[in-house]
Amino acid sequence: MPPGISTSDFYYILPELVLTGGALLVLIADVLLPRGSKALAWVTLLAIGATIASLVPFGSTHVEVAHGLLAVDQFALFFKIVFLGAAALTVLMSVRYLEIEGASPGEYYFLILCATLGMMIMAGGIDLLTIFIGLETMAVSFYILAGFIKPNQRSNEAAVKYFLLGAFSLGILLYGMSIMYGLSGTTNLRTMATAFVGQERDPRLVLAVILVVAGLGFKIAAVPFHMWAPDVYEGAPTPVTAFLSVGSKAASFAMLLRIFLEGLPSMSADWRLMFEVLAIVTMTIGNLAALTQTNIKRMLAYSSIAHAGYILIGVVAGTPRGVAAMLIYLLIYAFMQLGAFTIIIIMRRQDVVGDELKDFSGLHIRHPFAAFAMLLFMLSLGGIPPTAGFMGKFWLFGAAIDAGYVRLAVIGVLNSAISLYYYIRLVVFMYLKPQGAGSPVTTSPSLGIALAVAVIGTIFLGVYPRLLFDLAEMSARTLGVAAVTAAIR
Amino acid sequence: MLLLIPLLPFVGFLLNASFGRRISKAAAGAIACGSMLASFGVSTIAVWRLVGLPPESRALAQTVLRWITSGDFDVSFTLRVDPLSALMILVVTGIGSLIHIYSTAYMHEERDSEYARYFSYLNLFAAFMLVLVLGSNFLVMFVGWEGVGLCSYLLIGFWYQKESAADAGKKAFIVNRIGDFGFILGMLLAFVRFGTLDFQEIARSVAALRPETTFGTLSALTLLLFVGATGKSAQIPLHVWLPDAMEGPTPVSALIHAATMVTAGVYMIGRNAVLFGHAPHTLTIVAIIGTATALMAGTIGLVQNDIKRVLAYSTVSQLGYMFLAMGVGAYTAGIFHLFTHAFFKALLFLGSGAVIHALAGEQDLRRMGGLKRELPITYWTFFTGALAIAGVPLLAGFFSKDEILYRTFAGGHLWLWTVGLLTSLLTATYMFRVVFLAFHGERAGEHPAPSTEHPAPSTQRHLHDAPPAMALALIVLAAGSVLAGYVGVPRAVGGSNRIEQFLAPSFGEVRLKPDATNDARAALLQPGQERQEEAASATEGLERGLMGVSSAIALGGIGIAWFFFLKKKRAADEMAVRFAGVHRVLANKYYVDEMYEAAVVQPIRIASDEGLWNGVDVRVIDGAVNGVGGLVGGSSSALRRIQTGSVRLYAVSVMLGVVVILGYYVWR
């Protein structure tokens, strides 16, 4: 046993260990099971389920593990639940997609689990080193997943673009991190926070903050670091796009909150300003660019950029309420975004790609429930009550006003108004256009489950959001937010 | 129990939406009508119980669930019936039921699945409308507000085979986005200012304040809410969508675009009467916009040739009246007019629907005429409705319109009163123009133009009057158009103005400008003050005098219509020639659409065609965006061009971001 690491540390990383074991099990099962067996998906789900079960003992834990490499707290727990839930839904929606595309499922599920593991480490990491390791575990898995449909040129292209730009942004991020280390002599975020007090004017530190903002801005797809997103989202296999837009984004936000709220509270005046500008530009450009898209995956990519802008409002507010609003929004966003992608996968048939706007023509006649579910997701993404999306936006904008950023709330509302146009356009195609071509739309049991979960989540969190609100507020308080508010006032 | 009121139509929607394709038309219609009638029944019981309570505590509330709670912030999904919402739910469910019944016959030529789809939307609309009027706070109201909007777009575009129908739906959507933007901001501002969204609590905290004499938060907040109201209720400058919305089926026009949804803006102001009462600047703007809209729409209505468009402009004009009433602080009068208008305007629309139905889709007034003999039921009911809207004494419109005009006059707004009176003349004229052109004289073109409303050309040569279901709705509404006014007969002519007593608690204890009558009436309760009594009798005399004036105006308007469109038909054409300029402006609706086109759409189209898109493969979006959408759409296309697919460019963009932020710090 190396010095400084105790057995109890292993106890606290039990969920991560379970997930790693599960991932390895999937690889083994892939060899043992007959080719084309659907059981592999269930093994993967089992691994995810076991991981969720192993989270139970840590419901109210609040410790630092291995000399401050990882934190096991409710903030991390909240995110871990989001990641695992998103991963489970992704697996459910992948089964038939992989079959149609003729891709081998073994490595696919393994990589999904690896990416999830990376996200979990990102959410728990309170040391630049662990955050970096988690980030790369996730990113490398996603590079492969994006290009998983090897014969497909679009998939190839998406993978190359994502890989090159991802590695580029990683370089920028790491350069910023190396300066942060040099100036503080530590990589632990919490120690760093005290080391930086009084250094606010150091130009090297400002440079480091800018580089870290750029690197993270790339991960959450904030304008102007967003340009990879539409191309990658369009080209990557649809379930991967779904997971990328939900899981990767949530994990990057977790990491962003950790770094800036725990590690750089003394620089809050600077990064608040940066994130405020980024939030405004991101919302506006994301929504404007989405307006004229005819490819639904691409439209959702821009919509996802816009949503990153909304969520950034919570960072700018920086209050526990703002962070809680972000957590709420990320969970709600996971349901509606994954739901929308599930519908796109349902549209994918042997003869139809199903991600163009016109493919949705008259869907309410061909498959009324799918059309209704999509209507629900679009309304939710657009923030129409009583769907969950409205609650999320209401909370975010409320937090902004609460923290004195009324202008952000106003711009957010204006953007929601614009965004409704392209969300409703899809509804118009589904309900007010004659029937489209292609074979009939059918679902499979696993797709049905995924869709049902997303629909129920979207409705339930809109009608009865209290439980989520309480959870999120509790989780947000475990983050070092109190330190930030103290530093500002 | 209150929950049942919106829930019943919602269940109807669910049933028709899920099983609509598998059941017969009769079953689909029965589900829809049954759920509406049941909802009407429950509403009646609720109102009955409400009336049983003492006037000062007349409110029933039901909290369905506590929606958001966090610290001191608490928003519940609460439904509340007070006198104002009681009136509204009766209108929505009552007239809604009649229109549902009417629709069973009107939509009979649709395919089974379309028929069920139609009724499911209609039921969903009713459910949202009921949520809108029953909601006890802004958030619940907003649920309904957005919901009715959505149903409205779906129903306007119901005949999506028609390009114009789809465009009209899009237009309504874009215009309403602007309105909703104002509404949401107003709501957020109210939340920041008062820390609550509950109407009663806001009213309570506002009541403690002094009315704003300068333009402050309350004015800004109410003005934003009013922007929302102009969008929903089609007031200047956001009125452009309503006439186009007539592309939807006629019963939809009757229910959504005449009787219920478009009055939501008026209702919202009434709901927040105390709040608006404390922002006199906003009220002045409301009154002026309302009056201007009333006049403008009235003049346009005079020269339109499409029977439904005349009615649409008439609706815009009457809504203007209601806003005028709200603006001068005569909330009761405004809501009273909303109530009577729902009857006669629904009647007129349904009547026009019966005409269109009989003529296999013909909507052009110039091709009608002499229908009186062939469609007696339609004629007599339509005639009743026209009398009512024109303001002929003893019918519904007379009492409500007169109340508004009287209150305007009594409040000292002489100019607004004059314009209102002029509009009243116009109303009588354009309505009876329709009556005379459509039902009297001789039938003009025997060959109907290609049908626009009913896609399937009818082979019937013989005209048939309204079938039983339609006739029933027409007759009931005609009775309503005669009788609805009697709930608010003013004291001046021996009535007791029950509706005012009934509604008063909803508009709060405080009145900004206690107008003359109220003072006088309050004085009447204190015996022994002769001077006050004299004043009271003087105001009553004034009221009677004004009634006489407006009766004369109404009859005069009918006379003008009779002269120009029946007696000397050529005179109308001669007038049109002599005042060709005016006629052209009116026929083109004051060129408002063209102005939007020229100011917003064209520059963008030119810029994007000439500058950005030239020679490049352009994937133009399906159907060009118009209106404000054009502005946004143009910048969207420009933004798309930046995304060239080049990795190197994307890397440049990332570095550019870094450099710009760095530059800011260096520059600082």
Added chain:
Amino acid sequence: MITPTHYMLLSSALFIIGVAGVMMRRNIIVIFMSIELILNAVNINLVAYSSQLQNAVGQVFALFVIAVAAAEAAVGLGIILAFYRNKETVNIDEMNLMKW
């Protein structure tokens, strides 16, 4: 005498060369090599700081960066190879199926 500042200058020069390479070169492999330059700039930074601060964390971090860069290189070259099989080119400007 070589001071920490010299190391910083070297690393920032490498960083800028790397960034410029990513933005200006057309060959995917060369772009990838430029990215490796950036990572090496990071490593120089980390190690220089580490020796200046007499603190081993930076060197450990650098080792992790090297390991991860190796993993990334393996995956990246695999992805580029798959792309090359379909397109028969490594010119980045011919990669434009998806745009707008």
